[in-house]
Amino acid sequence: MDVNMEARRILAVSISKLYASRAQRGGLRLHRSLLLSLVMRSARDIYHSSSRDSEPHSGPSPPEEPMDTTSSVEPERTVSEPQPTSPSAQAATEEPEAEYERGASGDKENLSPAKQSRKRRGKTSAAPDFLPSKRARLEPGEERYAACCRSGHPESLTSLSLNRVISAF
Amino acid sequence: MAGPGADMQWCFSQVKGAIDDDVAEADIISTVEFNHTGELLATGDKGGRVVIFQQEIENKNLPQFRSEYNVYSTFQSHEPEFDYLKSLEIEEKINKIRWLPQKNAAQFLLSTNDKTIKLWKISERDKRPEGYNLKEEDGRYKDPNSITALRVPVLIPMDLMVEASPRRVFSNAHTYHINSISVNSDNETYLSADDLRINLWNLEITDRSFNIVDIKPTNMEELTEVITAAEFHPLHCNTLVYSSSKGTIRLCDMRESALCDKHSKLFEEPEDPSNRSFFSEIISSISDVKFSHNGRYMMTRDYLSVKVWDLNMENRPVETYQVHEYLRSKLCSLYENDCIFDKFECCWNGNDSVVMTGSYNNFFRMFERSQRRDVTLEASRENSKPLQVLKPRKVCAGGKRKKDEISVDSLDFNKKILHTAWHPQENIIAVATTNNLYIFQDKVN
Numbered sequence: 001m002d003v004n005m006e007a008r009r010i011l012a013v014s015i016s017k018l019y020a021s022r023a024q025r026g027g028l029r030l031h032r033s034l035l036l037s038l039v040m041r042s043a044r045d046i047y048h049s050s051s052r053d054s055e056p057h058s059g060p061s062p063p064e065e066p067m068d069t070t071s072s073v074e075p076e077r078t079v080s081e082p083q084p085t086s087p088s089a090q091a092a093t094e095e096p097e098a099e100y101e102r103g104a105s106g107d108k109e110n111l112s113p114a115k116q117s118r119k120r121r122g123k124t125s126a127a128p129d130f131l132p133s134k135r136a137r138l139e140p141g142e143e144r145y146a147a148c149c150r151s152g153h154p155e156s157l158t159s160l161s162l163n164r165v166i167s168a169f
Numbered sequence: 170m171a172g173p174g175a176d177m178q179w180c181f182s183q184v185k186g187a188i189d190d191d192v193a194e195a196d197i198i199s200t201v202e203f204n205h206t207g208e209l210l211a212t213g214d215k216g217g218r219v220v221i222f223q224q225e226i227e228n229k230n231l232p233q234f235r236s237e238y239n240v241y242s243t244f245q246s247h248e249p250e251f252d253y254l255k256s257l258e259i260e261e262k263i264n265k266i267r268w269l270p271q272k273n274a275a276q277f278l279l280s281t282n283d284k285t286i287k288l289w290k291i292s293e294r295d296k297r298p299e300g301y302n303l304k305e306e307d308g309r310y311k312d313p314n315s316i317t318a319l320r321v322p323v324l325i326p327m328d329l330m331v332e333a334s335p336r337r338v339f340s341n342a343h344t345y346h347i348n349s350i351s352v353n354s355d356n357e358t359y360l361s362a363d364d365l366r367i368n369l370w371n372l373e374i375t376d377r378s379f380n381i382v383d384i385k386p387t388n389m390e391e392l393t394e395v396i397t398a399a400e401f402h403p404l405h406c407n408t409l410v411y412s413s414s415k416g417t418i419r420l421c422d423m424r425e426s427a428l429c430d431k432h433s434k435l436f437e438e439p440e441d442p443s444n445r446s447f448f449s450e451i452i453s454s455i456s457d458v459k460f461s462h463n464g465r466y467m468m469t470r471d472y473l474s475v476k477v478w479d480l481n482m483e484n485r486p487v488e489t490y491q492v493h494e495y496l497r498s499k500l501c502s503l504y505e506n507d508c509i510f511d512k513f514e515c516c517w518n519g520n521d522s523v524v525m526t527g528s529y530n531n532f533f534r535m536f537e538r539s540q541r542r543d544v545t546l547e548a549s550r551e552n553s554k555p556l557q558v559l560k561p562r563k564v565c566a567g568g569k570r571k572k573d574e575i576s577v578d579s580l581d582f583n584k585k586i587l588h589t590a591w592h593p594q595e596n597i598i599a600v601a602t603t604n605n606l607y608i609f610q611d612k613v614n
Contacts, residue, residue, distance in 0.1 A: 010447055030345055030365070030395055031397065034394075035510065038451070042449075
C-alpha cells in the first residue's frame with residue numbers, strides 16, 4: 001500500500017507540474033513534458049500492479065470498459081478544477097499532446113486551447129464505443145486499470161484526472 | 170600545466186556580479202564560455218545580455234601571478250519576442266555562446282536563445298580620424314566657400330572602444346527549443362540542435378539551413394526521446410554527436426548521407442536494474458556532451474554522474490564519476506522541488522586530464538582521470554579573499570557527521586552550479602553560481 005500511496009502522490013505532483021508548465025514563459029518544454037509523462041507512466045504502472053494485488057474486484061469484463069472510459073469523460077469535465085485558460089481538465093491534460101501536434105504541423109496550425117478541446121470532445125463522442133478510437137490506444141491491461149482505478153476511488157480528482165492523463169500518453 | 174587536477178591548489182581570483190542575496194531573474198547566468206585562446210570569457214544571462222571579460226596579461230612573470238579578467242564588452246544579444254501564430258512568448262535567455270576561432274583583428278561569437286542564433290562581431294576602435302577637409306569637428310559641413318586649403322584627415326589615438334554588432338541573424342529554423350550550437354572545425358559551418366532536429370548552417374548564409382538529423386516521429390504520441398545536446402568533433406569536420414533524454418549518444422558521419430538519421434555509432438550503457446526507480450528515466454537523461462580536446466573521447470553528464478566514453482567503444486563508458494551519489498535516495502524530493510530537471514554542464518581541462526562539473530550548495534567537482542582522484546570545492550563569498558586557497562569540501566551521506574562535513578539535508582538546493590568553463594591552456598576556471606561568476610586559478614608554486 002505504501003508503494004501505492006507513493007505512486008498516487010507522484011502522480012498528483014506530476015499532474016500539477018504539467019498544469020504549471022503550461023503557464024511557463026517560453027511555452028511548453030517538450031523535454032520536460034516528456035520526462036513528466038515518463039514518471040507518470042512509471043507511477044501508473046506501479047500503482048496498477050499494486051492496486052491489482054490489493055483490490056480483489058479489479059477484473060471488470062473487457063466489453064464494459066470502452067463504455068466506462070468514454071462516459072467518464074463527461075462527469076470528469078464538470079468535476080475538474082477551475083483552469084484559467086482551459087475549460088476542462090481533459091483539454092488541460094491533453095495540452096502537451098496538443099502542443100506536440102501543434103509543433104508537428106509547424107506553423108501552419110493555429111489551434112487555441114478552446115478549439116483543441118472542442119475537437120477532442122467531438123472525437124470521443126462521435127466514435128462509437130466498439131470501434132477503436134484515439135483513446136483506445138491503451139493496451140488491454142491499461143484499459144482495465146483505468147476502469148478499476150476509477151471504480152475504486154470515485155471521489156478522487158486525482159484518479160479521475162489519472163484516466164485522462166493515462167490515455168493522453 | 171601544473172600537476173594532476175586534484176593536487177592543484179585552487180585559489181580565489183575574482184568574483185563578478187551583484188552581492189545582494191536578492192537575485193534579479195535577468196541576472197541569472199545561463200552560459201559561460203572561454204574563447205580559443207582563453208583571453209576572452211563570455212557569459213550570457215537570462216535577460217538576453219552577453220558580457221565579455223578580457224584577461225589582463227601583464228604581471229604574468231611575477232610569482233604571485235593573478236590573471237585578472239575585466240569587463241571588455243557588454244551588449245544586449247536577444248530581446249524577448251512573441252510568436253503570434255502560436256501565442257507563445259520566446260524567452261530572451263541566452264542558452265549557449267560559442268566562439269569562432271579568430272581570423273582577423275575582430276572577434277566573433279555565436280549566441281542563441283530558444284529560437285534564434287546570432288553571429289556577433291566584437292571589434293576594437295582605438296583611433297579616430299581628425300581634421301576633415303569639408304567637415305567641422307562636430308560633423309557639420311563647412312560652407313564650401315570658406316575652404317581655402319586642402320588637408321588630409323589624420324588618425325589620432327582615442328580611448329579604447331569595444332563595439333559589438335550583429336552580423337548575421339539565423340532565425341525561423343527551429344520549431345522546438347534550441348539547446349545546442351557547435352561550430353565545425355571547418356570554420357565555415359555550424360550546427361544548431363533543438364529537441365527533435367539538428368540543422369546545419371553556413372556562417373555566411375542566413376536564409377537557409379540543412380536539416381541533418383530529424384527524430385520527430387510521424388505520430389507525436391509515439392515520442393519517446395528528445396535530443397538534449399549536440400556537438401561537432403573538434404578535428405573531423407564530418408563527425409558530430411548528439412545525446413538523448415534516454416541516456417544514449419549517437420555519432421553521425423555527414424558523409425554517409427544528407428540526412429543523418431542513421432547513426433554510425435550508438436553509445437549506450439545498459440541500466441543497472443538494482444537502481445531502478447520512478448525517476449530512472451529522468452536521471453539518465455543526458456544534459457551535456459563534450460568532446461575532449463584531442464577528439465579521442467567524449468564526456469556526458471547525466472543527473473548523478475559524469476561519464477567518459479572512448480569513441481571506439483560503444484557498449485559502455487571507460488570512466489564513470491559519481492558527482493553526488495548521496496542524492497540518489499532523495500530523488501523524490503528533488504522531483505517535487507524541480508531540481509531533478511536541472512541541466513548540469515561539464516568541461517575538460519586543456520590537456521584532457523581533468524573533468525569538472527557543478528553540483529548543489531555552490532559546490533563543484535573535479536575528477537582527475539589518471540590518478541582517479543576527485544575534489545569538491547565551493548564557490549562562495551566567504552572564501553573570496555584574494556588568493557585564498559579553497560578548502561576541499563565533503564558531504565556526509567549518512568551516519569555520523571564529521572567536523573567540517575556538511576550533511577545532505579543542509580545542502581542548499583537553490584544554490585546550483587550548472588555552468589563551468591576551463592581555460593583552454595591554463596589552470597584558470599570560471600564557475601557560475603546563480604548570478605555571480607567566480608574565477609579561480611591554480612596557485613603557481
